[in-house]
Amino acid sequence: MTGQPENRTTEDAAAGGTGRDGAGAPAAGPPYFPEWPRVASAFAADPRVEERVEGILAQMTLEEKLGQMIQPELAELTLEDAREYKIGSALNGAGIWPGGNRHADVKEWVETVDAFWEAVEEGYAERPFRVPFMWATDAVHGHNNVYGATIFPHNIGLGAARDPGLVRRIGEATAREIAATGMDWTFAPTVATPRDRRWGRYYEGYSEDPEVVYAYAREMVSGLQGGTDGLATDAHVISTIKHWVADGATFEGVDRGTARCEEDVLRNIHAMGFISAIEAGAQAVMASFSGWSGPANYDHTPGRPVAYNHKICGSRYLLTDVLKGAMGFDGIVISDWDAHAEVAGCTVGDAGYAINAGLDVLMVAGREAWRSVWRNAREQVLSGVIPMERVDDAVRRVLRVKMRAGLWDKPRPRERSLAGEASVLGHHDHRALAREAVRKSLVLLKNAGGTLPLSPASRVLVAGSAADDIRKQAGGWTLSWQGNEVTLSDLPGATTLAAAVASVTGEDRCQVDPYLEHADPAAFDVAVVAIGEDSYAEMRGTIKPWGTLEYARLKQSYARDLATLRRLREAGVRVVTVMFTGRPLYVTEEINLSDAFVVAWLPGTEGVGITDVLFAGPDGAPAHDFQGRLTFSWPRRKRSMSVNRVPPHIPGYRVPAEELSPEGEHEPLFPYGFGLSLRDTGTAADPGELPLDQEPPPPPAPPAAGPLEVAGARAGGAYRLRIGGHNTWSREDISFDRPTETLVVRAEPVPGPGGTSAVSLRFMGYVAFVYAQDPEQRPRDLRGYREAGGRIAFDVRVDEAPDLPVYLGCHDDYPAQPGLDLAPSLRALPAGTWTTLEVPLTDLERAGVDLRHVDVPFMLYTEGRTLLSIGEVRWLTD
Numbered sequence: 001m002t003g004q005p006e007n008r009t010t011e012d013a014a015a016g017g018t019g020r021d022g023a024g025a026p027a028a029g030p031p032y033f034p035e036w037p038r039v040a041s042a043f044a045a046d047p048r049v050e051e052r053v054e055g056i057l058a059q060m061t062l063e064e065k066l067g068q069m070i071q072p073e074l075a076e077l078t079l080e081d082a083r084e085y086k087i088g089s090a091l092n093g094a095g096i097w098p099g100g101n102r103h104a105d106v107k108e109w110v111e112t113v114d115a116f117w118e119a120v121e122e123g124y125a126e127r128p129f130r131v132p133f134m135w136a137t138d139a140v141h142g143h144n145n146v147y148g149a150t151i152f153p154h155n156i157g158l159g160a161a162r163d164p165g166l167v168r169r170i171g172e173a174t175a176r177e178i179a180a181t182g183m184d185w186t187f188a189p190t191v192a193t194p195r196d197r198r199w200g201r202y203y204e205g206y207s208e209d210p211e212v213v214y215a216y217a218r219e220m221v222s223g224l225q226g227g228t229d230g231l232a233t234d235a236h237v238i239s240t241i242k243h244w245v246a247d248g249a250t251f252e253g254v255d256r257g258t259a260r261c262e263e264d265v266l267r268n269i270h271a272m273g274f275i276s277a278i279e280a281g282a283q284a285v286m287a288s289f290s291g292w293s294g295p296a297n298y299d300h301t302p303g304r305p306v307a308y309n310h311k312i313c314g315s316r317y318l319l320t321d322v323l324k325g326a327m328g329f330d331g332i333v334i335s336d337w338d339a340h341a342e343v344a345g346c347t348v349g350d351a352g353y354a355i356n357a358g359l360d361v362l363m364v365a366g367r368e369a370w371r372s373v374w375r376n377a378r379e380q381v382l383s384g385v386i387p388m389e390r391v392d393d394a395v396r397r398v399l400r401v402k403m404r405a406g407l408w409d410k411p412r413p414r415e416r417s418l419a420g421e422a423s424v425l426g427h428h429d430h431r432a433l434a435r436e437a438v439r440k441s442l443v444l445l446k447n448a449g450g451t452l453p454l455s456p457a458s459r460v461l462v463a464g465s466a467a468d469d470i471r472k473q474a475g476g477w478t479l480s481w482q483g484n485e486v487t488l489s490d491l492p493g494a495t496t497l498a499a500a501v502a503s504v505t506g507e508d509r510c511q512v513d514p515y516l517e518h519a520d521p522a523a524f525d526v527a528v529v530a531i532g533e534d535s536y537a538e539m540r541g542t543i544k545p546w547g548t549l550e551y552a553r554l555k556q557s558y559a560r561d562l563a564t565l566r567r568l569r570e571a572g573v574r575v576v577t578v579m580f581t582g583r584p585l586y587v588t589e590e591i592n593l594s595d596a597f598v599v600a601w602l603p604g605t606e607g608v609g610i611t612d613v614l615f616a617g618p619d620g621a622p623a624h625d626f627q628g629r630l631t632f633s634w635p636r637r638k639r640s641m642s643v644n645r646v647p648p649h650i651p652g653y654r655v656p657a658e659e660l661s662p663e664g665e666h667e668p669l670f671p672y673g674f675g676l677s678l679r680d681t682g683t684a685a686d687p688g689e690l691p692l693d694q695e696p697p698p699p700p701a702p703p704a705a706g707p708l709e710v711a712g713a714r715a716g717g718a719y720r721l722r723i724g725g726h727n728t729w730s731r732e733d734i735s736f737d738r739p740t741e742t743l744v745v746r747a748e749p750v751p752g753p754g755g756t757s758a759v760s761l762r763f764m765g766y767v768a769f770v771y772a773q774d775p776e777q778r779p780r781d782l783r784g785y786r787e788a789g790g791r792i793a794f795d796v797r798v799d800e801a802p803d804l805p806v807y808l809g810c811h812d813d814y815p816a817q818p819g820l821d822l823a824p825s826l827r828a829l830p831a832g833t834w835t836t837l838e839v840p841l842t843d844l845e846r847a848g849v850d851l852r853h854v855d856v857p858f859m860l861y862t863e864g865r866t867l868l869s870i871g872e873v874r875w876l877t878d
């Protein structure tokens with residue numbers, strides 16, 4: 001435990017002396033904190049605010065207090081609920097819009113927020129005081145869940161721009177757009193310091209090193225909140241720094257996993273963004289889904305073993321002792337979406353333990369769940385399990401923040417000055433700012449022979465899977481959660497890279513042909529090849545612990561990009577590769593095949609920001625130079641999952657074993673800070689042929705041991721049959737006793753062939769997959785089955801033939817990873833009759849399925865509609 005009063009303050013640190021070399025000289029970069037610092041917030045405690053807060057708190061009933069502590073989601077909250085429970089705040093989740101309308105305009109948003117605000121006011125009608133309601137959203141790269149908003153680059157790109165002032169201006173613009181929809185609060189910025197490239201949220205962080213995170217966090221918060229004077233105005237919103245703490249440090253990059261690090265690293269790498277942001281006055285902190293395994297993370301239930309609860313949302317040490325106590329944070333600590341349910345001792349409907357740990361507001365999605373959390377908390381307060389002081393602490397914080405945000409003085413949402421102003425959303429100044437951000441975020445890794453800038457008079461072939469794909473360009477959290485369903489019609493004014501190139505060269509000198517199916521490369525001066533990851537968010541973008549960073553092996557469509565580059569090299573065309581990505585990946589061969597290589601991260605809708613730099617001006621002179629510099633080390637090896645810059649501000653920092661590549665190396669291909677400018681020439685701009693990572697051949701496969709029973713009586717429950725889909729938050733286990741209903745699949749037990757048990761599966765036309773998984777998710781090396789002539793055999797009955805491809809694969813990842821389309825075979829089967837289909841493992845392997853690490857020996861994936869029944873599933877050998 002820290003001795004609070006004597007703590008070094010952040011002001012001491014700013015005054016110089018990091019303790020690094022004992023010399024006390026001011027050091028560049030972030031300060032070093034040997035213990036948790038007392039953080040002096042820009043919002044100094046104001047006795048008038050405190051007095052008003054206490055005055056209201058003293059009049060509130062327990063029920064009214066609990067209303068402030070629950071935050072339901074738009075789809076799970078009625079106006080009656082808001083009135084009855086006097087709900088303190090609500091959020092809209094990603095991909096949730098008023099009336100389910102993705103294109104809801106500012107007016108519809110304002111009306112929605114305003115109606116809830118009014119309902120809560122009605123709840124207080126008979127009371128001598130009122131507590132205004134507030135609305136929260138995830139505006140993480142612009143006001144990204146709202147149609148027509150400006151979409152800025154994701155944080156990974158902003159980090160590369162190394163421009164804190166730019167980030168502040170983006171915060172200001174985003175705040176105005178949020179205010180235009182009548183909302184008060186954003187769940188941004190993410191101030192994670194991602195250390196493992198497998199993590200699906202890597203791109204939400206500014207940098208792998210706290211240097212940039214520390215500098216940016218305060219600026220983004222200042223921009224969003226407008227400083228102490230701005231927050232109560234109509235043009236600013238409450239900002240949330242997330243996810244406290246070390247969400248980017250989880251072991252093997254597992255989303256919602258556990259950080260294994262010393263407290264010194266927790267503080268000086270992972271908490272640094274929080275420290276500067278709290279200093280700038282951040283009013284909310286979101287507690288992470290993830291956990292920390294440090295010994296100080298004790299459990300506070302008497303009689304429980306130490307560290308029984310390692311999840312942050314259950315950590316009294318990190319929430320109460322450190323954040324509120326030692327650091328002196330006096331704003332709201334809100335839990336992530338249903339994250340209390342992951343805390344030992346809690347369930348989705350009971351958050352008592354987590355409340356006692358220090359959560360002030362519980363973001364609880366489901367209607368049953370939030371009402372149950374409310375009911376249980378009430379009982380727990382009445383029975384003394386939750387002390388009343390704890391509730392008062394929580395509500396005091398909520399009231400304080402609402403007061404600082406001027407909510408008692410602001411008119412109802414629809415009467416605020418920016419509310420309903422359609423012109424604010426996607427305002428041309430904001431789009432110009434986004435374009436500037438794109439321009440500044442581009443990192444040039446190679447420019448052999450002065451390939452760039454291109455002449456605007458060039459004939460350009462635009463190829464690659466990402467050439468004309470706004471989803472790859474904008475990434476997750478774009479008008480939806482995963483960002484995968486959006487089209488250009490959802491993002492008015494958006495420009496893909498292909499469109500941006502055409503706008504420079506003219507349509508007649510530009511041809512778009514992603515996979516070179518039509519164009520003759522020889523007819524062009526240069527090929528601009530856009531490659532990159534498909535969009536994803538959170539765990540759906542996480543690479544398995546045993547996975548690879550090798551771009552061409554992550555998905556079949558990515559492998560086609562490599563093939564395209566090879567063909568262009570053969571054709572002798574000059575190639576400029578532009579990569580959209582949420583993380584540095586192993587692309588050494590792709591770099592070798594390119595004359596120039598640009599990393600564009602996830603730039604968003606302003607594709608023209610890229611061509612601003614790729615092309616010279618009309619006079620042939622560069623119009624803009626590249627100024628982006630890596631804030632993430634670029635991997636040399638296919639499994640350099642976690643090779644990060646050694647943080648220079650931490651004395652005696654020792655690189656942990658998991659930050660070495662499997663070869664024991666700690667050497668990136670391009671280091672943190674790397675980035676060429678157009679002025680660089682010679683070997684600086686052309687590294688020549690970079691050595692490829694030759695992975696040692698895999699160890700011999702263990703032989704197949706008899707048939708592998710996957711589903712059916714003989715499997716004896718070794719694998720669970722589950723439903724997954726991008727709209728279902730958690731994966732659902734299929735029951736063999738009763739129907740299992742999800743949005744995407746309806747499963748029902750049916751008799752199988754010969755008296756076996758089976759299950760009918762109605763796929764409803766959404767992204768959906770049904771899969772059998774080892775409950776512990778232990779991967780097994782099953783190549784031995786392939787060597788023994790193996791095949792996957794399963795009983796199937798087609799009741800309604802599929803309208804779209806149905807892939808057979810061996811994974812539970814979303815979006816679809818490699819698989820083999822079975823739709824033609826399924827359509828060919830006689831309807832309503834049981835058949836056993838056998839699919840050779842060699843076919844699956846040819847389709848890219850990795851047989852070396854199988855925890856899901858069977859998966860069917862479709863985005864279409866079909867009714868299939870599945871009986872026994874087994875892997876057979878000859």
Ligand code: BGC
Pocket residue numbers: 092093094138187242336337538
């Ligand atoms: C994410 C948070 C987000 C919340 C609300 C969660 O899944 O982890 O970052 O703020 O959803 O949408």
